[in-house]
Amino acid sequence: MPQLNTVNRQFILARRPQGMPTHEDVKLVQSAVPSPSQGQVLLRTLYLSLDPYMRGRMDDTPSYSPPLALGDVIVGGTVCRVEKSHHDKFREGDLVLAYGGWQDYALSDGSGLQKLDPAMPRPSMALGVLGMPGFTGYMGLMDIGQPKAGETVVVAAASGAVGSVVGQVAKLQGCRVVGIAGGEEKCRYIKEELGFDAAIDHRAANFPVLLQAACPQGIDVYYENVGGAVFDAVFPLLNTSARIPVCGMISQYNGARDTQMQDRLPLLMGTILKKRMRVQGFIIGMDYGPRYPEFYQAMSGWLQQGKITFREDVVEGLENALDAFCGLLEGKNFGKLIVKVAE
Amino acid sequence: MPQLNTVNRQFILARRPQGMPTHEDVKLVQSAVPSPSQGQVLLRTLYLSLDPYMRGRMDDTPSYSPPLALGDVIVGGTVCRVEKSHHDKFREGDLVLAYGGWQDYALSDGSGLQKLDPAMPRPSMALGVLGMPGFTGYMGLMDIGQPKAGETVVVAAASGAVGSVVGQVAKLQGCRVVGIAGGEEKCRYIKEELGFDAAIDHRAANFPVLLQAACPQGIDVYYENVGGAVFDAVFPLLNTSARIPVCGMISQYNGARDTQMQDRLPLLMGTILKKRMRVQGFIIGMDYGPRYPEFYQAMSGWLQQGKITFREDVVEGLENALDAFCGLLEGKNFGKLIVKVAE
Known part of the structure; x- marks a missing residue:
């Protein structure tokens, strides 16, 4: 199932996993690319972050966040490009940090979206060392x-x-x-x-x-x-x-x-x-949301001075997200695991 | 073994207890009342505080304080009267907060001794609500x-x-x-x-x-x-x-x-x-030693205003300290457990 401009590929929670998630639990499905209403933007996922906490969201046990419901798209931080905008604050082509999840396209009303710092050397850093x-x-x-x-x-x-x-x-x-x-x-x-x-x-x-x-x-x-x-x-x-x-x-x-x-x-x-x-x-x-600027300033400085090194493990193609995620739970990745979803 | 002015009764650790301490583990022995050298004071115990932490000191397991050695006098906070003083800062008759342990008399070079606030309604409060x-x-x-x-x-x-x-x-x-x-x-x-x-x-x-x-x-x-x-x-x-x-x-x-x-x-x-x-x-x-004055000020104020109530469970006679202590470990006391050792 390759990437298309007319199809939105989505990984959804079809069944709660017992142990390591399988393709029966987390299924790749297709839907139409949605259209943004007034006040919304259509986001195209460029990079998807894979992180261990996502496993917890697939369970039905009480935790700090409500569990995913069956049928929900798996959540995740993303770097996206604004494809269409009906929102005053965003223009087509803007790069944003979003929480778009495991899919090609997502709608947003702008809440929680953050425009990327143009000084950031690579947009994927917003999901890793600077994220x-x-x-x-x-x-x-x-x-x-x-x-x-x-x-x-x-x-x-x-x-x-x-x-x-x-x-x-x-x-x-x-x-x-x-x-x-x-x-x-x-x-x-x-x-x-x-x-x-x-x-x-x-x-x-x-x-x-x-x-x-x-x-x-x-x-x-x-x-x-x-x-x-x-x-x-x-x-x-x-x-x-x-x-x-x-x-x-x-x-x-x-x-x-x-x-x-x-x-x-x-x-x-x-x-x-x-x-x-x-x-x-x-x-x-x-616990620390409001202190992000303090972190960003310190970390940007260290990166510029070469005092902090980082490594990304980039997997190509949304369709490989689940296998890469299982590898993460087994420690197979080497560095920050990111899925490159689109150019 | 009643209290005498010529004998120092002491509870010493004779054997490490297994479970609840017995009179075979913690023995009442007698020695002569010691004489203070230059720079020392002789303290007479008026009140001895009994506290749960003392049980831990009888064990030979690593903890925040070194364990008692066999033969040591059991430790404990005391309110004492200075009986003899060869120390510039203390006079006979002074009431002090000390760490004299389970005995009638103790020597001190003055370190750690604290004169009691004369405004304190009862000296025993220095071992409880204000201690x-x-x-x-x-x-x-x-x-x-x-x-x-x-x-x-x-x-x-x-x-x-x-x-x-x-x-x-x-x-x-x-x-x-x-x-x-x-x-x-x-x-x-x-x-x-x-x-x-x-x-x-x-x-x-x-x-x-x-x-x-x-x-x-x-x-x-x-x-x-x-x-x-x-x-x-x-x-x-x-x-x-x-x-x-x-x-x-x-x-x-x-x-x-x-x-x-x-x-x-x-x-x-x-x-x-x-x-x-x-x-x-x-x-x-x-962890908090230097913040004692902050506590003392707050608590004295609340006591004066009647906003804090407290209760003391006073046992008469040093010879009853061990039985009272075992009662404490079983929850038999009612309020701050104190042994009244002398008038």
């Missing part, structure tokens, strides 16, 4: 993590869109930064190209031992975005007064682990008490 | 809990030294306050005398149902000082953006529960994420 993932990494680290020079900061999924920002910003604060990633290539990247102090492969058989060796002073800040076995290895290494921004838990999104372990809830609470730890969840838009 | 427990309740609630008018605040051990301050201060912030206590008499006290909106007996068979009914808008702040079954009942009622100051976990101090429950650590972490919760442990002196 939601970069903002998420920056605010969780700075506001909850409160890193101090000399402290040890550990971040998992360290080559990803959020983790790579967390680690590099922590380095700029003078911290020792230990990244956790899957595979040799990613580990080499975060150490050599991103400048982390150490990189640990979570697939290594002796991963907990390697992590401990890389954190001789313990862990002061653990930026949590994976959960599961990584958290289990981090937990005993946490220092007194450790801070844990809880940003995500990708290892749990496809269902809980089958574990024979005894209940560790009392242990976790007891450790939070004894070590005077701070564990805090956050959702970037809800 | 460490009051300070703990106030700072954990205000700094981590950040209660806002109209929110629901839940506190357990609500008739105790810390809980009664938490609930009354939360009322002064305009919150709906639900207290949890053991038994009808304590429940009546927190509702009728302390002015809580609701009081729930945690011994009731349908305690979780009663708690839910008392929190129709869910729970915004849970001041944690008990853990165990109380936390289990609170957990599902926590609202988005809930704050949990973790101050203590008295239900776990005598050993973990024997539970068949599956591992809920991933559930807790996932809930912290989805509900954007803040869970933070603190130790009053270490």
Whole structure:
């Protein structure tokens, strides 16, 4: 099903996934390209951001956002071009940051649309290092993590869109930064190209031992975005007064682990008490939305000065969005995962 | 073994307790009353504070303070009278707040000693509502809990030294306050005398149902000082953006529960994420020591205006300290537990 100007391809939620989503759960369907009414614009998707939180929206469990209904287009951040405008503030050809979802075309009444900064070197950066993932990494680290020079900061999924920002910003604060990633290539990247102090492969058989060796002073800040076995290895290494921004838990999104372990809830609470730890969840838009300009200014400056590096993993064609998304949940992407939908 | 002027009775840690401490673990012994050297004072204990944290110090597990060594006098806050002084800043007869421990007499070089405010109506208040427990309740609630008018605040051990301050201060912030206590008499006290909106007996068979009914808008702040079954009942009622100051976990101090429950650590972490919760442990002196004057000023004012009520449970005689302490761990005290050691 190639891209056409007369057809709107859409990925819709046809059935709630059990574990990894399949093409039976998330179906590619076609509809006509919609026409904007007065006060609306028609958006054409150029880039679609794929992010782990989307998996949660496919479930029917209470969370910070209402779940997708069956039949809904899968949500997602997009960079779009205004194709037709019946809205005073937008003209045909404008590039905007939108929340258009997994489809070729979307209508908007302009609310939530943001024109792209013309100074941005590449529009796709609005979905990554200068967008939601970069903002998420920056605010969780700075506001909850409160890193101090000399402290040890550990971040998992360290080559990803959020983790790579967390680690590099922590380095700029003078911290020792230990990244956790899957595979040799990613580990080499975060150490050599991103400048982390150490990189640990979570697939290594002796991963907990390697992590401990890389954190001789313990862990002061653990930026949590994976959960599961990584958290289990981090937990005993946490220092007194450790801070844990809880940003995500990708290892749990496809269902809980089958574990024979005894209940560790009392242990976790007891450790939070004894070590005077701070564990805090956050959702970037809800908790920090108004602070976006602060982030944008800092990050733009670092990018211009070459102090922050980033990497995009661009998949061609909307039709490949679901497979790419499943790869993301398995850690197969390398850098910020983006679907290039149109030129 | 009555009190004498020539004998210093001391409770020492003879053996590490398994579960509830016994007289074999914590032994009453005698030694000579020590003589102060140059720069020292001899203190006579008038009041000894009994607090749950002391149980943790008897264990040999890592915590925020080093454990007591075998043979050490059990630690504790005291109100003392200076009996002899070879120290410039103290005179015989001065009343001081000290950390003299479970004994009749103690030597001090003056460090950590604080002369009592002569305006304090009763010296024992320095160990309760105006001392460490009051300070703990106030700072954990205000700094981590950040209660806002109209929110629901839940506190357990609500008739105790810390809980009664938490609930009354939360009322002064305009919150709906639900207290949890053991038994009808304590429940009546927190509702009728302390002015809580609701009081729930945690011994009731349908305690979780009663708690839910008392929190129709869910729970915004849970001041944690008990853990165990109380936390289990609170957990599902926590609202988005809930704050949990973790101050203590008295239900776990005598050993973990024997539970068949599956591992809920991933559930807790996932809930912290989805509900954007803040869970933070603190130790009053270490985290908030310098803010004591702020607390003292606020609390003195409220006491003078009759806006805060408190209750002391005074046990006569140092020799009864251990039995009283075991009663505290079982929730048998009613109000701030203090041992009156001398007139």
